[in-house]
Amino acid sequence: MYELLILGVLTSRDMSGYKLRIILESSLVPRREISNGVMYPLLRKLANKGFIEFIEDYHNPRNKKMAHITSAGIERFRQLMNDTVSRDAKRESIFRFKFRGMAGVDSTTQNQILDDFEAAEHSDLKVYQEVLHHLHAKLDDPTANHPYIIWAIRSLDLSLSICRAKIKWIKNCRQKINEDRKRLNGQTK
16 A cells, blocks of 8 residues: 555655655555654565665765665556555545555546545445434434434534545546646647
8 A cells, every 4th residue: 555655756756765754644544653664664675676766865965865766666656556446444545645646647547546536435425325314313213312313413424524525626636637638738739
């Protein structure tokens, strides 16, 4: 999972392991800290597979090594961007990693990623709506524990709002992809 984000970030520029760790931490859902004991073995693994290489940054007074993506790494990145995202606990993070790497793939792949994300969100939305309907029906039951049901409904409202916001975000991204494509096509004529 982390491989996707690291390779995607490196398509834009070389980075230190420290900087990559900060980006990785901020991209995880839920956000969590990544230790050096996780980060540096991962970078060595990517280097051993030929996806990245380390180069000396002679402009830096500490001569720190910078991770640089190789052509094999770019190919691996594109493969990961095209992979199907499993519907598991890592789904949200993987989609966010893909969104970070969208500039490194063509608009067809970008739209496919958005289609997949939208399908997952619509699936979640449908489930949340079904549960909401069930909870509202439970409010008519005089034996039900109404305060718990009310808070379950409020919690579900948050999930529904997040889902709807994501679907709106997808629509906006599609519009921007189309605008970008039109602008680029106009520039190439």
